[in-house]
Amino acid sequence: MGRMGKEFLLLLVTAAIAPASVVASAQDIAAIIDDCESCHGRGGASAWKDIPVIGGMSAFYLDAQLHAYQDGYRPCGEVEYPAGPERGLVGDMCEAVDGLDATQIAAIADYFAEQVFIVPDQQADRQLAEQGEELHERLCAKCHSEGGGLAFDDAGILAGQWRGYLQQSFRQFRAGERWQPEKMAPTVEQLDDRDVEALVEFYVTRAPVE
Ligand code: HEC
C-alpha cells in the first residue's frame, strides 16, 4: 500500500464516518498533524536531535504512547518548536495531546505509522557499538528484534533513532519516571552507565527494517 498523505487521510476519515460534523473533525485531525510535524518534521522524520523520529513506528505503539502522555504514564520534556507557526515557543507532548479523544489519537497514530522512518545522519563510536551489540543480543533482542529495527514488535524503533532521545529514554527508565514493561525492567536494571552508552551507540549504527 502507498504512503498515506494527509489529504488521503482526510478523505478516508470523511468517507468512513459521514456528515457535516465529521468534515470538521477530519480538518481538526489535519491541523493536529500539522502541529505534530512542526516538532517531529514532515512525516515524523525529525531533523532535531532532541525530538524522536516517529514516522514508521507501529500504529499500536504510537497510539499507546499518546495515551501514556495523556494519562501521565510518561513525563513530557519541554522543547522549543523548531519549525512551524509556533517556532521558538516552548511546547511539550502533554500539551500536544491535551484534549484529543481516542478516535483522533487512533487516526493520528495511523497516519504516522504509514510514513517511512528516515534515519538521521549521526556519527557513532564503532567499537563501543560492538559492545552494545553483544548486550543487545543477550538482554534485549527477544523483544526488540532486528537490532531494535522492527516496527512490528510494537516496542518503538530503536535502530537509527536520535542519540539524544535514546539517552533521555534510558535516563527516564532508570529513574523510574517512565513506565516500562514488567519483563523489560529487570534487564534495564542490570545495565551500568557504560552499558547504556554502548547500547545507544549500537542503535545509532543501525537502521530499521522495512
Ligand atoms: C513542542 C514539540 C512537540 C510537539 C508539538 C509534538 N511532539 Fe511528540 N515529542 C516531542 C519530544 C521532545 C518528544 C520526546 C521527549 C518526551 O518524551 O517528552 C516527543 C515524543 C513523542 C513520541 C514518543 C516516541 C517514542 O519513540 O516513544 C511520540 C509517539 C510523539 N511524540 C508523537 C507526537 C504526536 C502524534 C504529536 C502531535 C499530536 C506530537 N508528538 C507533538 C516534541 C513534540
Ligand code: HEC
Ligand atoms: C520483555 C520484552 C522486552 C525486553 C526484554 C526489553 N524491552 Fe525494551 N521495550 C519493550 C516494549 C514492549 C516497549 C514499549 C513500551 C511501551 O509501550 O511504552 C519497550 C520500549 C523500549 C524503549 C523505548 C523506545 C522508544 O521509542 O521510546 C527503549 C529505549 C528500550 N525498550 C530499550 C530496551 C533495552 C536496551 C533492552 C535490553 C537491555 C530492552 N529494552 C529489553 C519490551 C522489552
